[in-house]
Amino acid sequence: MRPTTITSNPTIQEIIAQINNEWGPCISLYVHGSSVFLEDVVTPKDIDLLAIVDDGVDDNRLKQDIQCDSSDSQFQHGPYEVTVYTKSVWFAKLAAMDLTMITCAYLPRRFVLQEFKDPKMQQMTWKDPASRLELVQSIWSYAEYTWKKARRVLDRWRDPYKSSKNVYFVFRLLELGCQLLLHDKIVDFQAANPWYFEIQKLYQNYNIQSGDFELVEAALARSYEQEIARFQELALQRNTPTLEERKDNSKGNRGKETCSICLYPCDSYKSEQSDTETVCTLLCGHTFHLHCMTEWIRRETSRKTTCPLCRQGFSTKTNRKSSVVQQELDRQGIQEREFTGYPATIVVQHRNDPNSVQVTVRCEYESRDRADGSDDDSLTRGVNEESEYQFFMDGTKPSFGGKRTLLWKGNQRSSRKQRHGKGEKRSHRQKKRWALKEAMRIEMREVDERM
Structure with missing residues (x-):
């Protein structure tokens, strides 16, 4: 179901009525999740909705106690999965630079089912140094947490699909943060979609399973740290290249390099899993064919996989001890x-x-x-x-x-x-x-x- 048809769906009025009757006065309702960020790319099983109810001054307006950010504050209505927040918690999270709440202020009109008309939603800006610093701290810490969670989900839960989603979330977080710093608003919710396709191909073509996160870091850790560096530079109001320019620059010198595992040039090899060039550059700067690196990692018997040349680890800097x-x-x-x-x-x-x-x-x-x-x-x-x-x-x-x-x-x-x-x-x-x-x-x- 395309999100553009949601506003005309009579089910939305039923959802608003259910919120009013069971939770409290519904003052806002937004579409969120894959329906927004991956529109026309994937068909989500559930359409995520975020609802805000007015808890007033003393919570007397609420029909029940709302434990925000827990499963107790969610309910299902047909294909819609609704998450309910109180107004006070919403503003507390907004003040804490929660990117979920920030994005609601810039959603295209087709995703705003009931607008939250409050001056605070229109007064957000990240032009002053203090606000920029808070935004950087918030998004950077969120990205670090999500990257670590991707490993955890893969190794402990044995769920490659959720792990790949978390890796994609990292790049999406950083891209949206860069837009806020650069334009003072979110101008393109799908700017990080190229990362989605790249990450999905990596997990599918190389059959990423539990214990294979070193391969994910070999392929993406350098790009992750480059995105972190770009985000930091924007916070300092420096000009940074676009996503396409960064990818072109990263491939510029690959033709002069040789994969030290197979001894073939990095621009003249196609893996069995993919009909396109698949090359990875590790954190140390050494470049290999991704297929060769996959075999190297899966043959490695040591507790910590390292670069075949310099023996430097694959883990990102933020994946080590960090504050x-x-x-x-x-x-x-x-x-x-x-x-x-x-x-x-x-x-x-x-x-x-x-x-x-x-x-x-x-x-x-x-x-x-x-x-x-x-x-x-x-x-x-x-x-x-x-x-x-x-x-x-x-x-x-x-x-x-x-x-x-x-x-x-x-x-x-x-x-x-x-x-x-x-x-x-x-x-x-x-x-x-x-x-x-x-x-x-x-x-x-x-x-x-x-x-």
Whole structure:
């Protein structure tokens, strides 16, 4: 179904009526997802809709409690999958530079089913340095998270389709961010579609499966870092080449290079999987035929695949130890976010609350164990001495990742006694680690239920 026919579909009025009756006053409704970004390219199974309901000042207008960004705030109506946000959470995410909310302000009219008429939606600009810096931090951290999630989905969930979508999302995020910095608005929602076709061919032609993400990084990590660099240069208001110019420049010197695996020139080889030239340039700068590199990677028996010439790793710089995601959380200062599908929760609470618990849990993104055999699934920082925990929901989110919010506060001693016995003594450090591991166990159970 083409999105241009959605506005005339009587089902939309039924959806708005259902939102009004079951959730609260519907003040806005947008089409989002593949229907927008991949229009005329793919036919989505479900048409994603984003709805905003007016929660007023004291939530009295709501017909039910809305847990935004969770499966509890979604419902299906025919081919439409509707996600519901409250107005307050919407603006909180917009202030946090959430790209989903930002794109709604620039959607073509055919995707706006009910317009959100609020001055804040018209006052967004990224011309001043402070706003540009916030936007860069938000999109950069979101792109880094999504790249890591692509590996996780492939290795842990064994889902090449979702992994390829996440890799494409990375390039789409960076492209939309560049448009915001360059034009102060989004002018082309399908500008990243060439990446979609390239990534789909890579996954299909080379049968990417669990454990093959090194091949994805060999083919795309250099392009990923180039897009990050382009995004940073635009933030500094420098002129950067277009996507076509960057791809032409990257192929300019390939005819002079020789693949060190097969010893044939890089411009005179066609793989069995594809009738076109398939060449990859690694992060170290060495160029190989992608088919040759695929065989090299799958023959490699070491724990870490490296360049055949210089032995440099394939992983991107942001896929190593990086502070970008932590900088995003520190910038927000009040929020926590679950990395959906990851066995961990990142928690950062109010810095000015003397009773708060400031905890950061960092999960290990790599599917393989650490070389020393230890487990690096969690890292505790800054937990107050009077830390006592209880689970509760908070709709305010930073601008990347996840489906559910989990903050800790209150009294956990009673449940701890019930679980371990009243006579068992635990050190303060053991108590903190038990609480973190318990949270990770609950989150993994919720992820399995959603799957």
